[in-house]
Amino acid sequence: MRRPAPRRGLYDDPYWQYAAAGELRLQRCSACGHVRYPPGPACPECLAPEHTWDLMSGAGRLLAWTVFHRPYFPEIPVPYVVAAVRVPEGPILIGNLLGTDQPVHDMPLRAVFEDATGADGTAFRLCQWVPADARVPVSSPTEEHA
Amino acid sequence: MPDLERLSAVAGTVAVVGVGETDYGADHARSRRGEPIGDGYAHAATALRRALADCGLTKDDVDGLVCGPTLASERLGEVLGIDTRWADQADAVQAVVKATAAIHAGLAETVALVYGTDQRAAGVAYGGEGAAGGERHLSYTYFSPWGLTSQGALYALLANRYLAETGMTERELGGVAVAQRAFARLHPHAVMRAPLTIEDHLAQPYICEPLRRTDYCLINDGGVALVLTTAERARRLDRPFVLVRGIGRSDHNRDATSLRPRLEEFYRPAQRAAAEQVYAMAGLGPQDVDVLQIYDSFSVHVPLALEGFGFCGDGEAGKLISSGDLGPGGRLPVNTAGGHLSGSYMQGWGHQAEVVRQLRAEAGDRQVPGARIGQYVSDVAGKVTSIVYEGVAR
Numbered sequence: 001m002r003r004p005a006p007r008r009g010l011y012d013d014p015y016w017q018y019a020a021a022g023e024l025r026l027q028r029c030s031a032c033g034h035v036r037y038p039p040g041p042a043c044p045e046c047l048a049p050e051h052t053w054d055l056m057s058g059a060g061r062l063l064a065w066t067v068f069h070r071p072y073f074p075e076i077p078v079p080y081v082v083a084a085v086r087v088p089e090g091p092i093l094i095g096n097l098l099g100t101d102q103p104v105h106d107m108p109l110r111a112v113f114e115d116a117t118g119a120d121g122t123a124f125r126l127c128q129w130v131p132a133d134a135r136v137p138v139s140s141p142t143e144e145h146a
Numbered sequence: 147m148p149d150l151e152r153l154s155a156v157a158g159t160v161a162v163v164g165v166g167e168t169d170y171g172a173d174h175a176r177s178r179r180g181e182p183i184g185d186g187y188a189h190a191a192t193a194l195r196r197a198l199a200d201c202g203l204t205k206d207d208v209d210g211l212v213c214g215p216t217l218a219s220e221r222l223g224e225v226l227g228i229d230t231r232w233a234d235q236a237d238a239v240q241a242v243v244k245a246t247a248a249i250h251a252g253l254a255e256t257v258a259l260v261y262g263t264d265q266r267a268a269g270v271a272y273g274g275e276g277a278a279g280g281e282r283h284l285s286y287t288y289f290s291p292w293g294l295t296s297q298g299a300l301y302a303l304l305a306n307r308y309l310a311e312t313g314m315t316e317r318e319l320g321g322v323a324v325a326q327r328a329f330a331r332l333h334p335h336a337v338m339r340a341p342l343t344i345e346d347h348l349a350q351p352y353i354c355e356p357l358r359r360t361d362y363c364l365i366n367d368g369g370v371a372l373v374l375t376t377a378e379r380a381r382r383l384d385r386p387f388v389l390v391r392g393i394g395r396s397d398h399n400r401d402a403t404s405l406r407p408r409l410e411e412f413y414r415p416a417q418r419a420a421a422e423q424v425y426a427m428a429g430l431g432p433q434d435v436d437v438l439q440i441y442d443s444f445s446v447h448v449p450l451a452l453e454g455f456g457f458c459g460d461g462e463a464g465k466l467i468s469s470g471d472l473g474p475g476g477r478l479p480v481n482t483a484g485g486h487l488s489g490s491y492m493q494g495w496g497h498q499a500e501v502v503r504q505l506r507a508e509a510g511d512r513q514v515p516g517a518r519i520g521q522y523v524s525d526v527a528g529k530v531t532s533i534v535y536e537g538v539a540r
């Protein structure tokens with residue numbers, strides 16, 4: 001599946017390296033424990049730069065969604081669903097909602113990883129979301145959406 | 147806590163004496179026929195020429211210049227032939243705030259605020275690869291791998307949650323587009339003047355659900371200029387003018403990219419903080435506002451502002467919208483020039499010009515009778531600013 005390539009850089013690179021391995025890891029502040037997203041240089045709670053890249057549970061709840069009817073990227077056909085997902089560790093993450101066409105606010109979700117390729121041919125994996133009870137194997141939903 | 151004594155010392159000391167705008171509708175029609183209508187600097191020059199004529203001042207009276215965000219300030223000063231002792235660059239609402247502060251401080255006496263855009267002719271993209279604003283708002287571009295882009299999509303996410311929590315229907319929300327179109331039909335320079343019923347609106351295609359094409363702003367070209375000066379000098383000009391009575395601002399940027407203030411708070415805490423200051427400084431409240439202008443890139447800005455600034459309770463905006471009170475003849479006229487949805491997308495600058503025209507009783511068929519207090523509310527992604535204006539008859 002072709003997708004716009006992610007923004008990369010000093011703080012984003014680790015996120016995408018872990019995602020490529022099928023892991024959802026975010027920065028947790030070593031001083032106060034706050035989990036932040038997007039990745040950044042300092043903890044927005046206490047300003048400490050020290051952090052670890054902690055493995056998230058992969059659970060989440062559906063906060064909001066929108067269905068795109070206008071195409072903005074030539075590589076993504078409409079309609080498609082973009083979801084905002086609140087994870088129990090704190091942050092809100094963005095992903096595509098897969099495996100259901102009947103979203104309900106606050107429904108429990110779980111993270112899965114989907115293979116993608118950027119315009120320049122680089123491969124990466126996207127953290128996506130499916131209903132928590134969906135019968136999709138974690139880390140390999142690509143068969144279902146091929 | 148705001149220092150009310152210092153704020154009150156500023157209230158009423160600075161006046162808007164001149165406004166100028168380009169002919170949005172006519173220019174848009176010419177542009178669509180393929181005729182060149184000039185670039186952003188051309189629109190800025192037209193608007194300033196008209197604003198100066200409006201107040202009877204000349205370029206030589208101007209000793210301060212605020213350049214809008216879409217133009218290069220050096221080139222604007224060059225094109226307009228204006229040298230100043232004070233200058234800045236700002237968006238529509240911050241331009242008024244900065245000019246007011248500069249005039250109050252004595253850094254300038256008469257400030258021209260000038261905006262011009264050729265966003266349509268230049269093909270500015272508000273979503274997708276290289277989306278405009280992405281350098282200032284990470285959320286406009288950061289989530290591109292998942293296809294999330296455009297300010298509209300971010301407000302669609304908000305609307306999805308907001309409608310569910312408040313019980314507002316898409317039909318109620320559609321009342322915003324319908325009311326503003328009704329005003330645009332009374333405005334000779336509005337871009338969209340064809341009738342729009344609620345059924346017409348609901349038949350429009352979604353762009354990002356639940357927002358439809360008519361929930362989105364226009365993209366057109368034009369310019370706006372305002373001339374601000376001291377209240378003393380305004381009184382010496384033989385023209386009605388408008389005083390800046392109150393200023394409020396609140397920026398909520400924590401968790402902005404991960405959308406928490408947008409999706410979990412609907413920016414209410416930021417709006418309340420700005421409301422508290424603007425009303426305290428002006429010495430009045432929402433019940434005193436005769437005409438309201440709300441920054442409306444998308445229709446959903448309007449209910450958020452109505453609730454956030456206390457024009458109705460939380461979750462009550464749907465009823466207020468469907469009462470018809472926001473449209474012509476209503477109790478709380480909103481975006482009386484048609485706003486960004488139907489009037490002209492001048493990124494809030496046109497809203498300032500319109501509030502001045504209303505408070506000077508020069509708004510023609512769309513005039514709100516007896517309007518004396520006007521308010522502008524701008525909330526772009528949790529950066530909330532509001533200004534209360536008072537008209538002074540001559």
Ligand SMILES: [Zn+2]
Binds near residue numbers: 046
């Ligand atoms: Zn911390």
